[in-house]
Amino acid sequence: MKAGIVGANGYSGVELIRLLLNHPQIKIEMLVAHSTSGMEIQSIYPHLGGIVERRLEAFDADELAARTDVVFFATPAGVSKDLLPECLKRGLICIDLSGDFRLKNPQDYAEWYKKDPADAALLSDAVYGLSELNREQIEGASLLSNPGCYPTATLLGLAPVLKHDMIELNSIIVDGKSGVSGSGKKAVIGNLFGEVNESVKAYKLDHHQHTPEIEQMIEEISGQKTAITFHPHLIPMTRGLLCTTYANLKQGFSTRELLEHYEKFYKKSPFVRIRPLGTWPATKEVLGSNFCDIGLNVDGRTRRLTIVSVIDNVVKGAAGQAVQNLNIIKGWDEQTGLTFTPIYP
Numbered sequence: 474m475k476a477g478i479v480g481a482n483g484y485s486g487v488e489l490i491r492l493l494l495n496h497p498q499i500k501i502e503m504l505v506a507h508s509t510s511g512m513e514i515q516s517i518y519p520h521l522g523g524i525v526e527r528r529l530e531a532f533d534a535d536e537l538a539a540r541t542d543v544v545f546f547a548t549p550a551g552v553s554k555d556l557l558p559e560c561l562k563r564g565l566i567c568i569d570l571s572g573d574f575r576l577k578n579p580q581d582y583a584e585w586y587k588k589d590p591a592d593a594a595l596l597s598d599a600v601y602g603l604s605e606l607n608r609e610q611i612e613g614a615s616l617l618s619n620p621g622c623y624p625t626a627t628l629l630g631l632a633p634v635l636k637h638d639m640i641e642l643n644s645i646i647v648d649g650k651s652g653v654s655g656s657g658k659k660a661v662i663g664n665l666f667g668e669v670n671e672s673v674k675a676y677k678l679d680h681h682q683h684t685p686e687i688e689q690m691i692e693e694i695s696g697q698k699t700a701i702t703f704h705p706h707l708i709p710m711t712r713g714l715l716c717t718t719y720a721n722l723k724q725g726f727s728t729r730e731l732l733e734h735y736e737k738f739y740k741k742s743p744f745v746r747i748r749p750l751g752t753w754p755a756t757k758e759v760l761g762s763n764f765c766d767i768g769l770n771v772d773g774r775t776r777r778l779t780i781v782s783v784i785d786n787v788v789k790g791a792a793g794q795a796v797q798n799l800n801i802i803k804g805w806d807e808q809t810g811l812t813f814t815p816i817y818p
Contacts, residue, residue, distance in 0.1 A: 496810030554591035622790025713756030763793035
């Protein structure tokens, strides 16, 4: 297949380039970027010199339809809802990495993103691409909405106990921590080295736009509507995301029993790794990979479950999961092009 990347000059876009270069079924055909159209990609990212030397082009739906089969939209929120429909009606597979098609209720998008929502019919048609949980819906999809980074880590951590009604939904608290790349490649004061270095700060408490996305999927998995407490934090590193999720158990399960349950639940999910009893994952252990590592602990005194889930926010939280989803759409092995080890140290 021939692929186009819209927003190729951003962090998720350049990560897509890295991953697709190693995909045996994909050829990168077109790189699109609005603000840097006409520039060479290697002039923005010198590490691509001698590897990918291609001019960034302006968005043209007809040109994309003539030259590509699949288009990845690695754009900021509010962009793909206007551009993607033009590619979709020309018969292209469209995979959106922004939040424009994640929320089924247009009013939720308007409230949380503070932007006009996409067409309601397209929101209804869009398949939510949490690979491990929605494989059947993803297969053969033409409009796929890639999950956010925080929802990916949170929902993969919660899904096994949500699916089997093992926790009190109104007790869910998510403490999230992300590296600076999670906010994208934009010049804002809060992302400056002097602001981030040697500091950890909370932001958007109870107002982060990933909150309704997590709640929407909790309802879909459990069949019950709930509201969660979600508090994200910015930490002084480039890549990596860790979610510590707390929930009260309905019964007195042990940590060992739940670990066995998780291992069985994710038995056919090659990118989810469950840590052994008494060990918990760190972000460095998934750096540069498409893995989500999960560790568990049950406090017998409080009957509270603690779930620690880590991902690389640019890979499993964005570009890697997008490639995984394309593999599922096309019926290829979902590990195709993604079988590389994490970078360590």
